Amino acid sequence: MNMMRVGARVLCRNQTFKVLEVLSANGNNHHHHLQSSLPKTHPFSLSSYSTVAEELQPQSSVELIKIMEHRLSAIEHRSAFLQGIINQPEASPTEYSRANKELQSLNAKMDLISKLRTIQKEIESLKSLVADSQEDKDMQAMAYEELQQALKEEQYVHNLLLKSLLPKDDADERDCILEVRAGTGGDEASLFAMDIFKMYERYSLKKGWKFEVVDVTDSNMKGYKEATAAISGADVYGKLKFESGVHRVQRVPITEKAGRVHTSAVSVAILPQADEVDVQLRNEHLRIDTYRSGGSGGQHANTTNSAVRITHIPSGLTVAIQDERSQHMNKAKALKVLCARLYEMERCRVHNSRSKLRSEQIGSGDRSERIRTYNFPQGRVTDHRVDFTHHSISDVMQGESLDYFIDALLLQQEMDAVAAFTAS
Incomplete structure (x- = not known):
């Protein structure tokens, strides 16, 4: 087995421990809940990795540190080169500005590298002190204890x-657009689409x-055929991006008289x-239609052309909004959603190896494309990408326990990034 890949996996396991410890220290108690609720075969189970990590850690860490040192040395040399440009009186304003901007972006890494070099010097001194204190056992013990702390x-x-x-x-630091659509399952799917939409609303308020x-487009059963929301705050997209996909529900519908469990599906897109600088919308590329909105809204909504449909002619994307009584407000919301969709399409084009187009991302709404299952009779929610199950479905639907899934998915992303780092 390639030792670099082994090293990545072992470090990832260690990161799992550290992430859980940090979460626990912050008062979130994720450590306890994750450890108690994960199955023994779960990839984030603490006990399943301890022996392997202990066996492979010394050899794999050396390999990973070699890779890191190569990158750190390159950063140090680049920083010194940029500092040299800034210190040159003959540097042009453009050269100075570019060098200064890049140097600023390296500051955080250079601070950490400087701290690492200081610790490494201390480690070498302590190693020498341990070796030279053979006859003074007390001094040797004290030096050894300090050495262990420095190594940590x-x-x-x-x-x-x-x-x-x-x-x-x-994009992780950006706000996001949430889109929920009822898929397979008829009226029951629309009712669950409403439940999912409100789950994210509660989670957002909690955050x-x-x-x-x-x-919102209502269904016949007072559920949601489609629902869209704009969520803004700190690192919203980075937190919610893995919620995109098909969410499957298993429960007894309110219309089911025989008490049979039905399976339905809802599509979620994040x-x-x-921003305006990301997407340039030209007037000649837009076809804007107005019409009378349907559904609730009273007499005003049904007698004025307040609903707005915007079609982006080059891409064929269409957004229709009728939520507000004001045509102006509906147009502003439609443009926001259209810009988000176009921006995501461009991101997917540039990063095709990492992302998929929005239509592929949310799938067809078929039950087989699920990322998560909400089983109400058994009171559990399972995320199939990380094989993680939480046994309090009511807490999840109230937005209280969604962080367990989000944190596990973010940790998986970090583990994959470490594996890619060592393979590159």
Whole structure:
């Protein structure tokens, strides 16, 4: 087996422990809940990796550290080169500006590298002190204890540096557009679409995010055929991006008189919101139609052309909004959703190896394309991508326990990034 890949996996397991410890220290108690609720075969189970990690850690860490040191040395040389340009009086304003901007972007890494070099010097001194204190056992014991502490600090800084070197998604810090659609399952699917939509609303409020309903299309059973919301706050897209996909529900519908469990599906799409600089909308590329909105809204909504449908002619994308009484407000919401969809399409084109087009992302709504199953009779929710099950479905639907799934998926992403880092 390739030792570099082994090293990546072992480090990932160690990162799992550290992430859970940090979460627990922050008062989230994720460590306890994850450890108690995960099956023995789950990839994040703490006990399943301890023996293997102990056996492979010394050899694999050396390999990974070699890779990191190569990257860190390159950063140090680049930083010195840029500093040299800034210190040159003959440097042009353009050269100075570019060098200064790049140097600023390296500052955080250079601070960590500087801290690492200081610790490494301390480790070498302590190693020499341990070796030279053979006759003074008390001194040797004290030096050895300090050495162990310094080694732990070195590992901690190594982990921080590794994380800083992993590729980042620039969209993670953006706000997002949430789209929920009823899929297979008829009326029951529309009722669950409403439940899922409200689950994300509760979760957003719990996080202190702003949740703005953009548009809702009701079903005959007072559920949602489609629902769209704009969510804004700190790192919203980075938190919610893995919620995209098909969510399957297994429960007894309110219309089921025989008490049989039905299976339905709902499609969820999370799109990063776009800025004006990201998407240039030309008037000649837009066809804007107005019409009378249907459904609730009173006499005003049914007698005025307040609903807006915008078609982006080059891509064929269409967005229709009728949620607000004001045509102007509906147009503004439609443009926001359209920009998000176009921005995601462009991101997918540029990063095709990592992403999929929005239509592929949310799938057809068929039950077989599920990412998560909500089983009400058994009171459990299972995410099939990380094989993680939480046994309090009511907490999940209230937005209280969704972090367990999100944290596990974010951790999986980090593990995959480490594996890619060592393979490159």
